Structures are given as structure tokens and as C-alpha cells.
Amino acid sequence: MLTEERHQLIRDQLAADGKVLAGELASRFGVSEDTVRRDLRELAKAGQLRRVYGGAVASAPFAAATLGQRSRHAVEEKTRLARAAVGLLSAGQSLFIDGGTTNEAIARAIPRDMELTVATNSLGVASALTDLPLVELIVLGGRYVPDLGTCVGADTLVAVAQLGADLFFLGSCGLDVARGVTAFDSAEAEVKRAMAKNSAGIVIAVTNDKLATAAPYRVAGADAIRHLVVEKTAPSATLADFQSRGAQVHFA
Amino acid sequence: MLTEERHQLIRDQLAADGKVLAGELASRFGVSEDTVRRDLRELAKAGQLRRVYGGAVASAPFAAATLGQRSRHAVEEKTRLARAAVGLLSAGQSLFIDGGTTNEAIARAIPRDMELTVATNSLGVASALTDLPLVELIVLGGRYVPDLGTCVGADTLVAVAQLGADLFFLGSCGLDVARGVTAFDSAEAEVKRAMAKNSAGIVIAVTNDKLATAAPYRVAGADAIRHLVVEKTAPSATLADFQSRGAQVHFA
DNA sequence: CTGCTTCTTGCATGAACAGGCAAAACATGC
DNA sequence: GCATGTTTTGCCTGTTCATGCAAGAAGCAG
DSSP: OOHHHHHHHHHHHHHHHSEEEHHHHHHHHTSOHHHHHHHHHHHHHTTSEEEETTEEEESOSSHHHHHHHHHHTTHHHHHHHHHHHHTTOOTTOEEEEOOSHHHHHHHHHSOTTOOEEEEESBHHHHHHHTTOTTEEEEEOOEEEETTTTEEESHHHHHHHHTOOEEEEEEOSOEEETTTEEEESSHHHHHHHHHHHHTEEEEEEEOOGGGBTOOOSEEEEOGGGEEEEEEOTTSOHHHHHHHHHTTOEEEEO | OOHHHHHHHHHHHHHHHSEEEHHHHHHHHTSOHHHHHHHHHHHHHTTSEEEETTEEEESOHHHHHHHHTTTSTTHHHHHHHHHHHHTTOOTTOEEEEOOSHHHHHHHHHSOTTOOEEEEESBHHHHHHHTTOTTEEEEEOOEEEETTTTEEESHHHHHHHHTOOEEEEEEOSOEEETTTEEEESSHHHHHHHHHHHHTEEEEEEEOOGGGBTOOOSEEEEOGGGEEEEEEOTTSOHHHHHHHHHTTOEEEEO
């Protein structure tokens, strides 16, 4: 049995069942589980499936899976970032918070006794804030994009234009010193730009994998970032670049 | 059974029923309750559900609060109403859906393969619809009112004014033949009136306890109701009054 | 208050895992 | 044909992960 043959059969079963078990594949192919695990590792590296304990599941057939997958990834890190980011807040401030799992974690980390005004176009962030009694929540409506978990479009832009905020928590973006803050979607970038324009300061909290990456649509230059919240393990050279552009760096 | 599989099944049931019971999941999955609780803890940490004593509920804001308090016993009735109400839909329609637990149940009851355009000012309804691939979701933003679970205010009215719908699912109101459809809050009533004005037909699904009751703020007259979805046990005298005003009565 | 259920925490066990190593199969060059 | 290098594979070793069990804490009902 050829390696490539096994890979194809694994892909086939994933397409059919949505999952595969390492042990089951091993006995079906007549090879050891180690070999199967190696196959799964390779396919996972190629992004064709997602490795889980005991086997693997289809990587991202549905949007829900994508969002769920992203949010399960690096939960610990994002919670730590969120706690550090919340430390930047003071009572009575008004905020823009846009989409992304890190921003949702930040919303969940806001203490119950903090008085804030928050405007968000992310349903996840909004949900997290509904329980907080002292938060005045303004939902920025518009066309909802499942992949992003946020509302975008002309209606959203109009709603943003009528508001101002002390801080803008800008999420789910690429971050590169030369190219600045970038987004993956045109409409999403527009909303981010509008929020940035109406905010006194921008806060970005990112995991290491977002650092030194860029996406197609430019949102703002690196010098627009006031606070940058990163993991302790973030490469210091990159951080120094951002600091020289005026960003305060906070370690989670 | 993969851990990942259980998580997905839990998410599925939450999307369908709005709640899960730890013991019931344990026996269904063939694992100990400890394992289920661990699953629930993880999903809660990722913000995908909300932990409650005995199990978990959907993290949707309003659903959690009300499922906990106001209508724990009426869940089944509302699910039945929802199924009947969904029967009034046809593919390609556009809808307004406002707030209330009954409307959230209706949103959850919409089949995955139905193509619709839905505009809502309820975060609970919006959350329930985010998973449906064929639903174009428009969020009507504005100032969020935790008690209602909906957005209201001038921004919301502006957003509503730009849209039109075939049907308007009007929720959480008092219903009386003489006083018509009434709401408990002034701003809420304004939004409902705006939605009613821009809709071709109004659908109201109510449990018996809402029948023949009235709230302070008038939304529409009884003759504006096109479809009335009620429990089988609803008092026929009251229903006859509504029918004489032009409403079609549907039993759940 | 009392008794019951549910929940969290810590722990032990077995399964699943990654990395290193060596043998076998295969290809390549002389 | 023979030697050499590469790839694939299975096995071994220590590590990580998932799970069930037990004990104590917390929540709920009467």
C-alpha cells in the first residue's frame, strides 16, 4: 500500500464521515498506528485535516467549525492576553471592540464592577457583555458575516460614524511594522478604519502567530498603535520596532 | 467516541434545544458525568456555552437569563409554538424578528436548508441564526437593553426604516382584542411599530398566559395580525375575537 | 437545619502521542 | 552486480492527554 494511497483514503473518509480514528485506520490499512499517525501529521501540516486526540476531524468544512476551531486554539494564551488588556481600562471609558476570538476573550475578562460604554459589531463580544450590569452596550448592526462573526457594510459604517471612543480594541488582523495593521476582508477593513478614525487610541492584543504577518487590506500604520499586548515569548526584535513607532508594549 | 465529537454534539444540541443536561449527555455518550462536566467546562471557557447547575445553556444572552428564570417550565410549549410558526415560512422570504424567548425558539426551529433574509434587533435571535448557512442575517443595532435582550433607540429605528419584510414575528407582548398588541417599554414599542409598518404581514406566537393581557404601550390594533399561533389549550372565545378581526389562527 | 444532588479538585491508570533509532525496501550511480 | 543514499516503516522510550474514581465543597429542595 502506497503512502499516497493511504492519504487519499483518509481524505475520502474524512469527506464522508467527518472524522477518522488512528487505530481503525491502522487495522484497515494493515500498518502500524505510528505510520497512520505520521500520515495524519503530514495531512494536518498540509491543512487538509485537523488533528485531535485519537484521530482527526475534517478541518473546516463549515464556518462554525472554523470559528470554533480558532477559538479552541490557544485558549490559554488568549485568556492571559485578555487579562493584561483589561488592565488598560479605567472606569467610565468608552470603547470600540471589533471581532475576533481574542477580543471576545477580552470582553469576557472585563470585571463586573467596571462601568464602561462599549460599542461593538461582533455578536460574540456583545453576548459576552450582556451580563455585565454596568456596561452600556451599543450594538453596531449591519450585514452579518458568519466567517467573521461581525457585522459590516454601509449600515455599520454609519453607526460607527456617530460614535467616538477612548480606546479601540482592534482584533483578528495581521501585524507587521512595515505594512502596519492589516485585515483579511475588504468590508471588515473599512469598519476597522472607521473605528480607528473615531478613537483616541488603538489597542491590539495578539498571539505570537499574528506578529510579523500581513493580510491584504491595510487598516492603519504601525505608528497608530498606542498599546500592544503580547505574550511573554514574543520576539523582542519585532516588539522594539513597534516601540520605536510609539507603541507601549504590555506583556501578558 | 472522540472528545471533539462530543463537543460538536453538545454544540448541536445547544443550538437546537438551547440547553443540555449533564446526566443525560453522559448516558447518551456512554461516558461518566465527570467527563461531560469537563467538556462543558472547556466549552464554557471558550465562550461557547454558559454553565448552569445541572448542565449548560446556550451562551445567547437573553436565552440564558430567561431559560433560567421566567420560563423554565414553558420551554416545551414554546418549542411547539415555534415549530408551528416555522410552518408559515416559505423559502426566499424576508423577515423581521424582534425579541422574546418565543421568537428565539422560532429562530432555533428554522431548518438549515431554508433560504431566508432575516433582520432582527434581538441578540438571542441573531445568535441562533448565525449557524444557518442559507440565512442572510441583518443585525439591527442600537442601544442594547439587557432586560429585553434587544436593541432599541434612534439607530435601530433608522436601520428598520431602510428595510422591508414579508413577515414580522412580533414577540413578548400583551395581546388583547380591545387594546390590540401592546409592549412593556416605550422604546421597544417604537421599534415594533416601525417593523410592523414595513412588513406585509404580522405573525404573533404566544403562550396562553399572554392572551387577554395588555401592557402600557400600544404597538398595533388587533386587526393588524395576520397569523396567530397559539397552544391547543387556548380559550376559543378569545381566539374567535381575533379571527373576527382577520387573524388566521394556527394551533401548535 | 438536613439530606440530596451537582460540582470541583486531585490522583491513578491506560491510551495516544512525538522523537529517535534501526531494519527493510527502494532508488541511484558506478 | 554492487555500493551508496534515501524513504518508509515498525519498534522503543519518555511524555502528554483523556478518563474514571474518590473526597470534599458548593448548591438546591424540603
